[in-house]
Amino acid sequence: MTDESAGPPGPVTVTELIERIDAVAPGLPKRLRQCATFTRRHLHLLAVSTVADMARAAEVAPSVYIRFCQGLGFSGYSEMQALFRERYSEFRPDYSVRFANLREGASPDAAPGVDRLIADFAESGHKSLLRLRNTVTSSAADRIASDMAAARVVHLVGARRAFAIVANMAYLLDKMGVETQVRPAAGLIATQAALRPGDIVFAVTFAPFSQETLGFAREADAAGIVVHGLTDDESGPLAEVARALLVAREDEVAGFRAPTAAIALSTALCVAAGALRTET
Amino acid sequence: MTDESAGPPGPVTVTELIERIDAVAPGLPKRLRQCATFTRRHLHLLAVSTVADMARAAEVAPSVYIRFCQGLGFSGYSEMQALFRERYSEFRPDYSVRFANLREGASPDAAPGVDRLIADFAESGHKSLLRLRNTVTSSAADRIASDMAAARVVHLVGARRAFAIVANMAYLLDKMGVETQVRPAAGLIATQAALRPGDIVFAVTFAPFSQETLGFAREADAAGIVVHGLTDDESGPLAEVARALLVAREDEVAGFRAPTAAIALSTALCVAAGALRTET
DNA sequence: CAATAAATGGAACGTATATTCCGTTTTCCG
DNA sequence: CGGAAAACGGAATATACGTTCCATTTATTG
Incomplete structure (x- = not known):
C-alpha cells in the first residue's frame, strides 16, 4: 500500500491537536505522558521553542519528544510546530500585499x-x-507604595474611564492583603464618614476631570486624610490636593485612548505595596 | 583598547530596542531603513520568523537584515531574536516565591x-x-464587533481580574451609543431574565476561570443568546460556549500580570463596534 | 523467574539556518 | 565629471537544529 501510515492522520488545527492529545494521553507510557501533560499546559511555547527546549522543560530526552509528535500523527517536531507558526502569523503568505495595505492606510x-x-x-x-518612564517620578511612586502598605484601609476613587483602573487596583490590593474600599461614583459625601485616621485615599481621574472624584479628594484632604493620585496631566486639578501624584499620559488612536500605561503603572504600584506589606 | 566596539551596547529589553530603532532610523540608508520601518511595524514576527522570512518581508537581502541587527548593537539576528523568545519560556513560579523574586533583583x-x-x-x-497581534484571529474580532454594533443590548460579564476589562468596555460602549449592562458577580441567575432576543453576551475570564462568569455564559448560550468572549487560553472552558473567542495572553513580572493586552484589545473592539454603529 | 517486547536516552547523521565574504553597484565629495 | 567610500546582494561557510539509529534499561507475559 502506498500510504503505509497505520496511525491516524495528523491534526491540521490546534483544536484537533488538543483533542488528540487528550485522547491518547491516558494510554501513554511514563515519558510520553510527561510530554503530553507538559505540552497541553504550555501549548503557547511550541511556536517559539526548539525541540531541545521542549524536551528539557518536559524532562525527557529530545528523541522522546520527537516520538511523541510522531505518535500524534506528525512527521516530526517541525511539522507540529508549523501548526502554531501558521496560526501566529496568518498573513505570512501575503507579506508584500499586506505590507502595501499598511502603507496605503485604510484597507480597500x-x-x-x-x-x-x-x-x-x-x-x-x-x-x-x-x-x-519619563512622566513618573520615582519618589512619588515610592511614597505611595509605602503609604499603601502601611494604611489601615486604602480608599479608591475613580469614575468613567478611571473606574477600570480603580477596579484593577482593588482586585490586586485585595489579593495582597491590603484592605480596600472602592468609592462609588454617586453618593460620595454620604460615605465620607467611613474615612478614619490611618486610612489613605487614592484618586484616579483623567481629563476631562471628574468633579465627583475631585470633590471626594478635596474633602478627604480637608479632613486630614492623606490623598495620593494618578492622572494624565501633571498640572491638572488633582495636583492641588494629592501629596504624591503619578502621571500616565496615553497615546491616542483617532481620538480614542486605551488606559494601557495607567494599567501597567497602577499594577506595578499595587505589587510594590503588596511586597512591602508581606516584607514587614 | 580591549573593547573595540565603537557602537553602543546592544539593547537588553524590548523597550530599549524600540527606542534604539526609532533613534537610528532617520539616519539610515535606504535598505537598512526598510529593515527599520518594517521591523518597527512587525516586531511581533521576530519571535516566530527566520532571518530569511524577515528579510523577504522587508524586501531586502538576508545579509542586509543581519547588518541591520548588528548596527543595533547585536552580534546578529539570533541574539536579537533571543530578546523576544526569552521571556516566553519562563515558567510560572509558585505564589510563595513571587515576592522573593522581586527582592532578588531589587536595589541593595x-x-x-x-x-x-x-x-x-x-x-x-x-x-x-x-x-x-499573534493570538488574535481577525475573523473573530470582525464578527464580535459587528454583532456588538447590531445588538439591542450588550451584556458584559467578568469577575475579579476580568472586571476591570469589563468596566472599561462598558464605559466605551456607552459613550458610543451601544447599550450595555454589566452583570454583577453575584446574583447572576436572577438577572438572567433580562436577556432577550437581539441581545448578545460578552464574557471575559482569565485562568483560573470564574465559575460565575462561565455559568452565566452557559445559561445564555442554552437560552439561544449569542455569546462571545475574551480569555487568555484558547483551549480554556470559555472556548466551549463562545461562538467567537478572542485571546489575549499577558506576559508576567515575577508571577504578577497586568491586563495590558486585554485592555488594548477590548478598547479596539469597542471602538470598532462604535464605528460600525455610527456608520450605518 | 526467564524470555520477549516495549521504551528510553545518548550518539551519529543530514538538513536548514544564520553568518561571513567578496565582487558589484550605488552614493557621496571633490 | 571622476575618484573614493559606502552599501548592496548573491554565493560560500559555519553552526545549530531536527531527526534517526541503536545499545541499554525497564516493563510484560507465560
Whole structure:
C-alpha cells in the first residue's frame, strides 16, 4: 500500500491537536505522558521553542519528544510546530500585499478593519508605555507604595474611564492583603464618614476631570486624610490636593485612548505595596 | 583598547530596542531603513520568523537584515531574536516565591524599587502587546464587533481580574451609543431574565476561570443568546460556549500580570463596534 | 523467574539556518 | 565629471537544529 501510515492522520488545527492529545494521553507510557501533560499546559511555547527546549522543560530526552509528535500523527517536531507558526502569523503568505495595505492606510474594502484597529491600539500602547518612564517620578511612586502598605484601609476613587483602573487596583490590593474600599461614583459625601485616621485615599481621574472624584479628594484632604493620585496631566486639578501624584499620559488612536500605561503603572504600584506589606 | 566596539551596547529589553530603532532610523540608508520601518511595524514576527522570512518581508537581502541587527548593537539576528523568545519560556513560579523574586533583583537598600517594578511592567506590557497581534484571529474580532454594533443590548460579564476589562468596555460602549449592562458577580441567575432576543453576551475570564462568569455564559448560550468572549487560553472552558473567542495572553513580572493586552484589545473592539454603529 | 517486547536516552547523521565574504553597484565629495 | 567610500546582494561557510539509529534499561507475559 502506498500510504503505509497505520496511525491516524495528523491534526491540521490546534483544536484537533488538543483533542488528540487528550485522547491518547491516558494510554501513554511514563515519558510520553510527561510530554503530553507538559505540552497541553504550555501549548503557547511550541511556536517559539526548539525541540531541545521542549524536551528539557518536559524532562525527557529530545528523541522522546520527537516520538511523541510522531505518535500524534506528525512527521516530526517541525511539522507540529508549523501548526502554531501558521496560526501566529496568518498573513505570512501575503507579506508584500499586506505590507502595501499598511502603507496605503485604510484597507480597500468597506470594512472598518478591526484588525488594523487592534494593531493601532497595540502601537499606541507601546508609545504610552515608552512615555511612562519619563512622566513618573520615582519618589512619588515610592511614597505611595509605602503609604499603601502601611494604611489601615486604602480608599479608591475613580469614575468613567478611571473606574477600570480603580477596579484593577482593588482586585490586586485585595489579593495582597491590603484592605480596600472602592468609592462609588454617586453618593460620595454620604460615605465620607467611613474615612478614619490611618486610612489613605487614592484618586484616579483623567481629563476631562471628574468633579465627583475631585470633590471626594478635596474633602478627604480637608479632613486630614492623606490623598495620593494618578492622572494624565501633571498640572491638572488633582495636583492641588494629592501629596504624591503619578502621571500616565496615553497615546491616542483617532481620538480614542486605551488606559494601557495607567494599567501597567497602577499594577506595578499595587505589587510594590503588596511586597512591602508581606516584607514587614 | 580591549573593547573595540565603537557602537553602543546592544539593547537588553524590548523597550530599549524600540527606542534604539526609532533613534537610528532617520539616519539610515535606504535598505537598512526598510529593515527599520518594517521591523518597527512587525516586531511581533521576530519571535516566530527566520532571518530569511524577515528579510523577504522587508524586501531586502538576508545579509542586509543581519547588518541591520548588528548596527543595533547585536552580534546578529539570533541574539536579537533571543530578546523576544526569552521571556516566553519562563515558567510560572509558585505564589510563595513571587515576592522573593522581586527582592532578588531589587536595589541593595531596603526599598523594593517601585521604579524598577514600573519599568518591568512596562517591558512586560510591550511583550504582551506584541503577542497580542499573534493570538488574535481577525475573523473573530470582525464578527464580535459587528454583532456588538447590531445588538439591542450588550451584556458584559467578568469577575475579579476580568472586571476591570469589563468596566472599561462598558464605559466605551456607552459613550458610543451601544447599550450595555454589566452583570454583577453575584446574583447572576436572577438577572438572567433580562436577556432577550437581539441581545448578545460578552464574557471575559482569565485562568483560573470564574465559575460565575462561565455559568452565566452557559445559561445564555442554552437560552439561544449569542455569546462571545475574551480569555487568555484558547483551549480554556470559555472556548466551549463562545461562538467567537478572542485571546489575549499577558506576559508576567515575577508571577504578577497586568491586563495590558486585554485592555488594548477590548478598547479596539469597542471602538470598532462604535464605528460600525455610527456608520450605518 | 526467564524470555520477549516495549521504551528510553545518548550518539551519529543530514538538513536548514544564520553568518561571513567578496565582487558589484550605488552614493557621496571633490 | 571622476575618484573614493559606502552599501548592496548573491554565493560560500559555519553552526545549530531536527531527526534517526541503536545499545541499554525497564516493563510484560507465560
